[in-house]
Amino acid sequence: MSSLAGITVDPAVPTPINAVQLNSSKCHAARSVRCDACWMQRLCLTAGSNAVNVSRLEKLIDHWRAMPKEKYIVREGDPFSGIFLVRSGSVKTCQTLVNGEEQITGFHFPGEIFGLEGLFGNMHTNTAVTMETTSLCMLPLKRLLSRRQELLAVEPRFLLLLSELLNRKDDRSVMLSKLRAHERLAVFLWDLSARFERRRLSSSCFYLPMSRTDVSRYLGLSLESVSRAFALLEKDQLIKPNGRTIEITDKLALASLAGAVYESQREIA
Amino acid sequence: MSSLAGITVDPAVPTPINAVQLNSSKCHAARSVRCDACWMQRLCLTAGSNAVNVSRLEKLIDHWRAMPKEKYIVREGDPFSGIFLVRSGSVKTCQTLVNGEEQITGFHFPGEIFGLEGLFGNMHTNTAVTMETTSLCMLPLKRLLSRRQELLAVEPRFLLLLSELLNRKDDRSVMLSKLRAHERLAVFLWDLSARFERRRLSSSCFYLPMSRTDVSRYLGLSLESVSRAFALLEKDQLIKPNGRTIEITDKLALASLAGAVYESQREIA
DNA sequence: CGTGGTATTGACAAGTCTCAAGACGAGTGG
């Protein structure tokens, strides 16, 4: 294996676009966080809303910018503050089991939301941690619920994102209950690929912001099984992993392995 | 083993309250379905809303009553109609995998909602089937989204239920990825017990409206493993199964087995 | 050039799935 992704100078090794984009997210975070100037508008909760409502909504939102890597956003048990939308970077959410094990419940990329789990019970049920330099918007949901006008700005998109989230969780359940190690990995990579593509990044070569351990905690496998699964997919020439940089060399075969879950391509409207 | 639950005349065998209640759900369905007379008000989406908004909302709702057992409510691929709220009876939702296997994604009891998964993609992603005589309300979500006044009647409760649903799905994921067969069963029974209790039914003795096969399809196990898990829990004197009637004989031990997931009791506000 | 965290690989044990046989209960028809 050669050097780490994104920093390599070997021109023969493909450079994942998002490695640069993600690692330089400080640029975005440093920009104005005014909604009407935000680069995330197209994927934001407010997408499609009229500017007046958005500007009223904006006053309620907490904009958190340029948080460093491995920083806690909320912890399990914290009083419910609101829901979060990733503007740049990436976030993992996890739950600690009674035996102390960490279970990762999701990875979240720009344009995606997390944290609604805490509304019920008025307490965050997931710990959220940045995986790289990350900026976020926090919507204080309870205050929002009492403001009709502001709510209108997010409503339709919000439900859509929630619906997508439910689907993602269902898919993950199927994965966890039915699929073998290398199939789970295929689903995982396929899902990431689709999510990167939606954000106009390369879907065939990307950098994983999370460690193998985190992948294993998400896929419900041991670290070793994940490693073996990577080796198997590489042996079958579906992917070409280079550390955390993953090149997908046979999309069709990968899709077919992942197919047990992603029967139909679902695209956000 | 003696005769089927709820019909037995042997006074020594405990009779699950819900066996009677669920099987006679036609009574409820036959009642007026006007919201202000509905027995489900306390658990409905409209709980806590003012009567005026509810009566406006009511005009949009489809009330489906007294559907027989094993009847399809929606099928995967159907155009998205709206979300459903169970008024009486019970419903299972499932997805068909590419290999033709059926995966059960959830069981739904009175006061619980399902179907939002279909909003994203504008198509139902789950097939919903009644497990016994069942009555439902259907909320045409898209039409609802354009009516602000009517929306007010369901908003807060809706998000709360969604949040609960997300939690349930997270819990199921943990279960599927970390727990062994008999622990999964313990979680399943513990969860059902809590949900029955919330509806003021017995939490220590109840009738399962689903077959062992359905349980296995929900728990991500083979039918045989579920059967063995029942046998194990019975051997350890945690439960006393009698066909589909389950008596919980050691709540504490069951809770402790299920504890890996249900760390803290979460109660709906 | 060590050192520590991360990742890979191998050998064995544990748990679940599959296949197969049998038990039980409800319903049917004689």
Add this chain to the structure above:
DNA sequence: CCACTCGTCTTGAGACTTGTCAATACCACG
């Protein structure tokens, strides 16, 4: 009342996959 059948459920034995434990490789960092 019985024998029969069908679907559901239980139980057993072997195969398979993954988890666990242990050793080793790799890379970034000081």
